[in-house]
Amino acid sequence: MRELIHKIFLLFTITISLTTMAQTSRTISGTLVTKDNKAVPNVKFFTDKQETTTDAEGNFSLTLPLDVTRLRIEGKNIAAKEITFRPDEKNLLIQVEYTIPPIHDGLVIEATALEPGIERRDEAIYKNTLFSRDDQVFHTLNAGINAGQHEGGGKSLEIRRFGFNLDHGGVNGGLKVLVDNVQQNQGTQGHGQGYLGQLKSLTPELVQDVNIINGPFSAEYGDFSGLGVVHIRLRESLGDQLTARVQGGSFNTYRHFLGYSPQLEKGNALIAYELSSSDGPFKNPLNYRRDNFTGNYTRNLNEHRALGFRFNAGRNHFVSSGQIPLDEVAAGRLDRFGFLDPDNGGRVQSGVGSVYFRNEFKDGSSFKVDGFVSRSLFDLFSNFTFFAGDEQFGDEIQQHDSRLQQGVNAQYLKPFQIAGNHALFTSGANYHDNHINVGLYPSIGRAPNRAAFNPDALITSANARVTNTAGYVQQSIDLLRGKLHLDGGLRYDYFRFDVRDRIQPEFSGVQGAARFQPKANVAFTPSLRIPATLYFNYGRGIASQDARGVAQRPDSPRLSTTDFYQTGASFNANRFSVSTDLFLIDRSNEQVYIPDDGSIEFKAPSRAYGVEAKASAKITRRLSLNAGITRVGNAFYRGGETRVYVDSAPRLVANAGLTLADWHGFSGSLRYRHINNYRLDGEDPTIRAAGFDVIDFSLNRRLRRDIEFNLAIDNLTNKRYYETQNYFESRLRPGADLQSRIHATPGYPITVSIGMTFRLFAKD
Numbered sequence: 001m002r003e004l005i006h007k008i009f010l011l012f013t014i015t016i017s018l019t020t021m022a023q024t025s026r027t028i029s030g031t032l033v034t035k036d037n038k039a040v041p042n043v044k045f046f047t048d049k050q051e052t053t054t055d056a057e058g059n060f061s062l063t064l065p066l067d068v069t070r071l072r073i074e075g076k077n078i079a080a081k082e083i084t085f086r087p088d089e090k091n092l093l094i095q096v097e098y099t100i101p102p103i104h105d106g107l108v109i110e111a112t113a114l115e116p117g118i119e120r121r122d123e124a125i126y127k128n129t130l131f132s133r134d135d136q137v138f139h140t141l142n143a144g145i146n147a148g149q150h151e152g153g154g155k156s157l158e159i160r161r162f163g164f165n166l167d168h169g170g171v172n173g174g175l176k177v178l179v180d181n182v183q184q185n186q187g188t189q190g191h192g193q194g195y196l197g198q199l200k201s202l203t204p205e206l207v208q209d210v211n212i213i214n215g216p217f218s219a220e221y222g223d224f225s226g227l228g229v230v231h232i233r234l235r236e237s238l239g240d241q242l243t244a245r246v247q248g249g250s251f252n253t254y255r256h257f258l259g260y261s262p263q264l265e266k267g268n269a270l271i272a273y274e275l276s277s278s279d280g281p282f283k284n285p286l287n288y289r290r291d292n293f294t295g296n297y298t299r300n301l302n303e304h305r306a307l308g309f310r311f312n313a314g315r316n317h318f319v320s321s322g323q324i325p326l327d328e329v330a331a332g333r334l335d336r337f338g339f340l341d342p343d344n345g346g347r348v349q350s351g352v353g354s355v356y357f358r359n360e361f362k363d364g365s366s367f368k369v370d371g372f373v374s375r376s377l378f379d380l381f382s383n384f385t386f387f388a389g390d391e392q393f394g395d396e397i398q399q400h401d402s403r404l405q406q407g408v409n410a411q412y413l414k415p416f417q418i419a420g421n422h423a424l425f426t427s428g429a430n431y432h433d434n435h436i437n438v439g440l441y442p443s444i445g446r447a448p449n450r451a452a453f454n455p456d457a458l459i460t461s462a463n464a465r466v467t468n469t470a471g472y473v474q475q476s477i478d479l480l481r482g483k484l485h486l487d488g489g490l491r492y493d494y495f496r497f498d499v500r501d502r503i504q505p506e507f508s509g510v511q512g513a514a515r516f517q518p519k520a521n522v523a524f525t526p527s528l529r530i531p532a533t534l535y536f537n538y539g540r541g542i543a544s545q546d547a548r549g550v551a552q553r554p555d556s557p558r559l560s561t562t563d564f565y566q567t568g569a570s571f572n573a574n575r576f577s578v579s580t581d582l583f584l585i586d587r588s589n590e591q592v593y594i595p596d597d598g599s600i601e602f603k604a605p606s607r608a609y610g611v612e613a614k615a616s617a618k619i620t621r622r623l624s625l626n627a628g629i630t631r632v633g634n635a636f637y638r639g640g641e642t643r644v645y646v647d648s649a650p651r652l653v654a655n656a657g658l659t660l661a662d663w664h665g666f667s668g669s670l671r672y673r674h675i676n677n678y679r680l681d682g683e684d685p686t687i688r689a690a691g692f693d694v695i696d697f698s699l700n701r702r703l704r705r706d707i708e709f710n711l712a713i714d715n716l717t718n719k720r721y722y723e724t725q726n727y728f729e730s731r732l733r734p735g736a737d738l739q740s741r742i743h744a745t746p747g748y749p750i751t752v753s754i755g756m757t758f759r760l761f762a763k764d
Contacts, residue, residue: 027063028063029060029061029062030060031054031058031059031060031094033058033094033574041055041058042054046072046073050062050063107236107298107306107308107356107357107370119143119212119214120210120211121140121141121209121210123207123235124667125140125659126204126206126207127205128667128698128700128708130247130698130712130754131255132247132253132714132751132753133278134200134202134290135147135149135157137199137202137204138157139696140671141210142655142673143212143214144612144628144630144653145161145175145212145228145653146159146160146650146653147159147160148723149723149724150323150724151322151344154288154290154316154317154318154320154345154348155191156168156191156195156197156200157169157196158724159196160648160650160653161175161227161630162227162583162585162610162632162635163608163610163635163650163651164227164590164606164635164646165646165647165648166194166227167192167193168192168195168196168197169194169196170186170192170193170194170195170196170224171194172226172227172543172587173560173562174194174227174541174543175224176221176223176224176225176228176229177196177229178229178231178232179199179202179232179233180233180310180370181231181354181356181370182372183407184196184198185223185224186401186403187223187434187466187544187546188438188466188546189378189401189436189438190378190379190380190400190401191378191380191382193544194224197348200292200316200348201292201312201313201314202232203272203292205245205257205272206259206270206294207232207234207235208234208235208236210231211229211230211231211233212229212230213230214566215227215564216228216519216539216541216564217519217521217537217538217539217564218474218519218539219428219472219489219491219519220411220474221541222430222491222493222517222541223468223493223495224541224543224544225541226541226542226543226560226562226587227541227562227564234294234310235270235296236268236270237261237269237270237298238259238270239261240706240759240760240762240763241260241261241262241263241762242259242261242758242759242761243257243258243261243758244258244758244760245257245258245710245758246755247710247755247756248754248755249712249751249752249753249754250281250751250752251279251280251751252277252285253277253279253751254278255275255277256274257272259271259273260272261763263763263764266300267297267298268297268298269297270294270296271294271295271296272292272293272294272295273291273293273294274290274291274294275290276290281746281748281749282321282338282339283321283338284319284321284338285319286319286321287319288318288319289317290314290315291314292313292314293311293313293314294312294313295310295311296308296311297309297310298356304359304361306356306357306358307355307357309353309354309355310353310354310355312350312351313350313351314348314350315348315350316347316348317345317346319342319344320344321338321339321344321745322344322383322384323724323726323744324338324339324340324744324745325340325742325743326722326741326742326744327739328732340732341386343381343383343396343445343446344396345381346380347378348378348379349376350374350375350376351374352372352373352374353372354370354371355370356369356370357369363415365413365415367411367412369408369409369410369411371407371408372406373405374405374407375403376402377403378400378401379399379400379401380398381396381398381399381446382396383395383396383397384728384730384743385728385730386730386731387731387736388729388731388738391731391735393444396443396445397440397441397442397443398439398441398442398443399439399440400437400438400440401436401437401438402437402438403434403435403436403437404435405432406432406433407430408429408430409428409430409431410428410430411427411428412426412428413425413426418477421477422478422482423475423476423477424477425475426476427472427474428472429469429470429472430469431467431469431470432467432468433465433466433467433468434464434466434467435463435465436463436464436547438461438463438464438548439460439461439462440459440460440461441459441460441461460548461501461502462499462501462502462503462507462508462548463499463500464497464498464547465498466497466498467496468493468494468544469493470493470494471492472489472490472491473489474487474488474489474490474519475487475488475489482525482528483525483527483528484522484524484525485522486521487519487521487522487523488518488519489518489519490516490517490519491517491519492514492515493514493515493517494512494513494514495544495559496510496511496512497510497512497513497550498510499547499551501548501551507548507552509551511554511558513544513550515561517541517542518540519538519539519540520538520539521535521537521538522536522537523535531572532571533570534568535566535568536566536567537564537565538564539563539564540561540562541561541562542560542561543559543560543562544558544559545558545560557588557589560587560588560590561588562585562587562588563585563587564583564584565583565584566582566583568581568612569581575618576616576617576618578615578616579614579615580611580612580614583609583610584607585607585608585609586605586607587605587606587608589603589604589605590603590606590646603637604637604638604639604640605639606635606637606638606646607634607635608632608635609632609633609634610630610632610633610651611631611633612630612631613628614627622660622662623659623663625658625659626657627655628654628655628656629653629654629655630653630654631651633651635651642683644682644683645683645685647679647681647682648679648680648727650677650678650691651676651678652676653673653674654672654673654674655672655673656671657669657670657672658671662702665703666699667699667702668697668698668699669696670697671696671697671698672693673693673694673696674694675691675692676691680725680727687742689722689742689744690721690722692722692747693719693721694714694715695716695719696712696714696715697713698711699711699712700757706759706760706762707758707759708756708758710756710757711752711754713751713752713753714750714751715747715748715749717750722744722745722746722747723745723746724744724745725742726743727740728740728741728743729741
């Protein structure tokens with residue numbers, strides 16, 4: 001009986017205690033976001049007696065006394081603040097400001113461009129998707145970028161954006177591409193200014209994230225940044241100690257990936273190897289083989305200081321069917337995957353070593369510096385015009401590039417306050433040095449100089465050294481309690497072109513060129529309760545000319561400029577976001593590749609304008625939708641008695657993607673891309689390239705924690721299309737008529753890849 005009374009008394013006491021607690025305390029929850037409604041993870045909430053941290057989506061929960069309570073918020077690069085909670089407050093949306101944007105947290109120097117002038121792609125698509133072709137990495141970027149193979153295999157992609165054809169990435173404004181702050185665009189290259197072939201050594205599984213800047217809006221980037229920047233950041237470690245992928249598929253394609261990433265107490269490391277091979281759908285088998293080796297070691301010297309080392313080596317060789325004449329395909333005399341010269345193709349070897357250092361100071365400022373050394377060998381054998389120039393031996397040429405590059409980048413960031421307003425000062429410097437042996441030689445059957453007995457045979461050969469020294473400053477400030485963001489910057493670049501022509505010494509010489517590039521950005525959020533922002537971005541970008549063209553035509557411009565204006569609005573409601581903008585692009589000079597000597601010359605100034613729209617929606621916790629469209633209203637050359645239009649680039653580029661994330665072990669995506677038909681001649685609107693619509697599908701099934709099944713079906717509907725098309729003269733065989741015609745590279749038909757991924761020995 002006494003024991004029963006004790007139990008009743010204990011139960012009564014607990015009930016009274018819980019009732020008292022319920023009357024004297026309360027539970028609050030909420031979400032921490034930035035002014036543009038983006039979640040802020042890993043931020044601490046403090047009271048005198050307890051502490052909590054926001055999760056990956058910025059959510060938090062606390063039990064507080066019933067009376068008025070003060071709470072302090074602190075986090076890395078977050079402006080600390082105190083908040084008073086009233087007794088009637090329970091569910092809150094709290095806004096904070098970054099003193100230094102999170103994009104600067106890593107070792108790699110990256111931009112602070114304004115939202116929505118920058119787009120991001122995370123690791124998920126690169127980690128879970130099977131890539132049967134190395135150029136498919138660019139297809140995941142979207143952002144109004146149209147990229148296609150020019151010769152169906154191992155050569156660099158042809159890039160088109162905002163109504164301009166950038167050739168292989170470096171002309172007509174250029175699209176600057178970096179991997180861990182190492183510039184991929186190669187100036188004065190054997191196959192074209194700003195050539196992006198170095199991207200062949202990129203392994204998709206190692207991509208951490210990608211930042212895409214829509215224009216030259218950040219002072220951090222100079223040469224080739226006129227039409228935007230793509231900055232690819234690689235992983236410092238893998239999630240598991242051992243990761244392996246084996247895949248195979250259509251057209252005798254196979255690919256293997258093996259990565260080892262040990263668990264270290266004070267750092268991160270990985271070493272990875274990729275092997276890829278394919279014959280493609282071509283009648284003349286592609287015989288494409290590439291090997292990539294990548295290593296990284298990052299040492300955390302202490303809580304605020306880190307030192308990193310990275311190395312990448314790659315090689316590839318391939319046979320190319322080249323661009324084939326479409327009139328012959330239409331007449332049935334040539335298969336869509338046929339060829340006219342069996343000897344097209346190339347071989348490449350490259351290696352890059354890099355070192356990175358980061359130091360964070362007690363006042364919140366930080367300093368970063370990185371340096372790299374790169375060595376590459378490039379030989380490309382091409383026959384664009386078949387027998388147009390030499391009816392006896394044909395027009396095959398060897399384009400050669402042997403290159404040693406060195407570069408250093410440094411950046412200092414200082415957060416501070418001006419009259420109580422948060423501000424960020426950024427300064428930096430870049431140095432890039434190229435030693436180049438570049439040449440263009442006639443060849444037969446990939447044997448260079450075999451046509452030398454022809455007295456009219458063209459041979460060019462030169463040694464060039466191109467250096468680029470630059471410095472920049474950028475200042476940002478938040479006013480009106482974070483509603484108004486102002487950003488201004490200035491960059492200065494100096495180029496030195498030193499050419500020693502070994503065939504025609506009169507074309508040797510040393511020339512210099514310099515340019516200032518202003519940057520200005522404004523973003524205004526009318527109400528912090530409504531996640532809508534109005535913005536205006538302006539930047540001037542530059543693109544350098546091929547050093548041989550500078551020496552041969554010293555009176556012509558050595559640098560072209562791109563003035564890019566963008567204004568629009570964005571709305572981000574967490575589960576749904578949309579942004580739209582109008583853009584105007586003024587180019588000082590268009591650049592045209594001269595195949596006769598492998599150099600670049602300038603044409604008249606040009607202008608383009610249009611509109612963009614992008615949207616994303618989180619349909620459910622596991623299912624999301626994103627889409628984008630870029631519409632160029634017009635692109636034309638300024639001046640002249642009659643209007644001449646900019647050609648060889650689509651005016652409409654669109655994309656959409658439906659993504660499933662980890663639903664009962666399934667992940668996957670359905671991706672759509674579209675371009676419209678476009679003109680190939682600036683004066684004749686009837687000469688046009690066909691557009692296309694392509695759908696790609698991928699699916700992952702997690703069989704166990706450490707084993708995944710992978711499936712990818714590219715060109716799901718088996719669309720018949722052409723990746724790139726160009727209009728020029730060619731002669732198909734000796735004695736045939738010289739004819740202007742459209743030449744094209746066929747897109748792959750439906751392509752199936754199946755693989756297995758093993759993620760072993762998970763880290764703690």
